[in-house]
Amino acid sequence: MLTAQWLYGMSGCLIAALGLRTALLHACLLHRLIGINLTGAGVFMVLIAVAYRGxxxxxxxxxxxxxxxxxxxxxxxTALALALARRLTAEQIND
Amino acid sequence: MTELLIGLVATPLTGALVTMLLPRFATSVAIAAGVLTTVAAGTLLYGVGTRGALGYDIGGWTAGLGIALRADGLSALLLMMNALVMLAASVYASAYFSKTAERARFWPLWLLLWTALNALLLSGDLFNLYVTLELLGLSAVALASLGNKTAAVQAALRYLLVGLLGSMLFLAGVSLIYAGYGTLDMASLAHVAQAGPIVWPALALMTVGLLLKTALFPLHFWLPPAHASAPAPVSAVLSALVVKASFYLVLRLWLDVFAEAVTPAAASLLGVLGAGAVLWGSWRALRAERLKLLAAYSTVAQLGYLFLFFPLLQALPPGSARDLAVGGLIILALTHGFAKAGLFLAIGIIQQRSGHDTIRELDGTAQRLPATTFAIALGGVALIGLPPSGTFLGKWHLLVAAFTTGQWWWVVVAVIGSLLAAAYIFRVLGHAFGHRAYPNQPVAIAREEWPALLLGVTAAVLMGLAGAPLWRLLEGGA
Known part of the structure; x- marks a missing residue:
């Protein structure tokens, strides 16, 4: 069963790394926001794997x-980021 | 005495809720909450000075499960600086925001920011630090977006994304630590943490996340637009306090919790980045066309000095020489807080009175706003590091430590940085003291000019005199 814990932990690391890549390399705001959320999900998955005690x-x-x-x-x-993004879009349309 | 620890978090938090419910009385409620918090911070500083470090476990839950609040000399000093700067900026903000709608939006966020700052400085475990870091980041971003211009919203959004990324990296490090040691309590970690394959990657992740939030060169790219486009009182606390909060964490992790795991090479890397920040930040401040941008780049540079201490502290053996250097580092951080807040408030007055903050067009400011110009000069004295400012003491101990450990090259960086600082401050003052005469100008000091003046005096004079008690407090608290 130790392997299951490692499997979950390593998958979490992989997801976090993929999210980080998107957050850093994409120019589109929505992409980056989803990337940051994915990083979070990966870290959470690692934490859940850490909780396993046998x-x-x-x-x-x-x-x-x-x-x-x-x-x-x-x-x-995420809500704050989306609210700011909406305000930015609205102001850019007004300009 | 330990109830103070709760009071320091609960008072601004209650204030934030009340100002949200009663927007009409927001200003007076906020000032009252600010005065109370400042009194609590002063009492705590006195208590830590006389009795040593304090701790409190909320609800009787001990560290590990519950929320542990801890205060030692370092956190008490930073809490006091936060309180004084926040109070001065609050008085200024009560004159700065004239419309009721603006005030109703500003005060709750402002008090939440204060709550987050205090909670962060008092947190005793790594996970609560993550939560308070996020609270601090979210309220700071919301405040920065109040600038009401497209540029402010854009800068705030970038600030938010950078902050989120930083906290995620920090959290990743925290989960590694929990996986390795089964505890997040900093006091217990300091005993058990050892150099090795768990602590190194964890410390690296947490440090990169925090450096992103502290805006250490070359991760500073988000700071100048965010700090320069926010409303003046917000810029003041973002530059003076918010970046210091994540710096405080770096300091805690590197000097206290994971001191065993820090290698000379890692400390030198921080020093090199700090040197880059001093040179690049000062140069950009000198080339800036707007006052607010100058102040923001000067923050990048001044944060760099703090990181120059890391390789020196790593090389110094435990003892009085090292304690003196740590005290120098703290006094540099505190003085910069007062000086930069005063500078941003003074710039805000110039911007409101003359409608712009372009450095080339400051001509005659010294005659129209003598007190404000004096406040800028006082802040400048502290930023350059002239005696009797606290910066002078801090840089003196930087030089002493550099010569003691034989790492003379940091001295070169500090000297070039100080010369550049003198150049960018005198450039502003040169434009402010124009040749044209503006006869019959009133010399009275307006209410909103007092906070900037007092902060300037604190940085340029009082901090220089506070050296001895400050070192005693740090020794007793550590």
Whole structure:
């Protein structure tokens, strides 16, 4: 079962790296925002894999609590970014 | 005494909620909350000075599960600087925003920013630091976007994306640490963390994330537009306090928590980036056409000096020489906070009175706004590092440490940076003292000019005199 934990952890790292690549290399705002969110999802997946403590054992609750908090923060940050992007588009159309 | 730790977070937070519910009384509520927070910060500083470090576990949950608040000499000093700068900028902002709608939008975000700053400085574990970093970033971005121009929104959006990326990198490092050690409490990590394949990548991820937020050269690209297009009181705290918060974290991680894992090569890399920041930031400040852009690039340069200390501290053995250098670093950071806030507030007055902040067209400002020009000069004294400013003390200890450890090349960087700083400050003053005469100008000092003046005096005179008690406090608290 140790391999399952590694599989999840490594996939998380891979997703985070792919997200980071999109966030850094794309010029389009929406692409970059989704990239940052993907990075977050990858990091959360690593944290969830960290919580595994072996077959038959309950998982460590602390990383799960961290992921929940992290999701709340990520959602609010994404909302702020989208609100700013809408205002920017509206002002550019007005100009 | 430990209730103060909660009060420092709860007071501005309550203020933020009340100002949102009662927009009509927002200004007076915000000033009252600001005064209370400042009194609490002063009491905490006194308490830490007399009794040593303080701690409080919220709700009785111990570190590991609950939220632990900790205050030592370093965090108490930074809390005090935050409080004084925020209070001065609040008084200024009460005159700066004239429309009720503007005030209703500004005050809740402003107090949330203050809450986040205080919570960050008091946090005892790495995950709460991540949350407070995000709170700080979100409220700072929202405030920066109040500039009401397309440029401000654009800069705020870029600031937000950079900030998010920085926090994600920080969080990735935090999860590695949890995977390796099963705890995020900084005090326990300081005992168990060792150099190795877990701490190195984790520290690298967290540091890159924080450097992105601290705008260390070459990751500074987002700072000048964001700081230059925000409203004046917001620019003041973004440049003086917000970038210092993430710098404080770098300092904590490198000097306290993961001190074991730091290698001389890594510390030298930070020093080289700092040197790049000093030279490039000062040069761009000298070439800037607008005052606000000059102040923003000067922030990039001044942050660079703080990183010059890292290779020196790495080379110094524990003892009084190292303590003196750490004190020099802190006093440099504090003085820059006061000086840069005062400078941005003074620039805001010039911009509001004359409708622009173009350096070439400042002619006669010294006659029309003598007190404001004096505030710029005081801030300039502190930015250049002339005695008796705190910067002079800080740079003195930088030079002493550089010669003691034989790393003389940092001295060259500091000297060139100071000369460039003198050039960009005197360039502004030269334009402000024009040849044309403007007879019969009133010499009264307006209400909004006081905060900038007081911040300037603090940076240029008081911080230089505060050296001895400051070092005592740092030694007692560490």
């Amino acid at each position: 077959a038959g054992m309950p998982p460590d609750p602390v990383p799960h609590a961290l992921v929940l908090t992290g999701i709340v923060v990520a959602v609010s940050a």
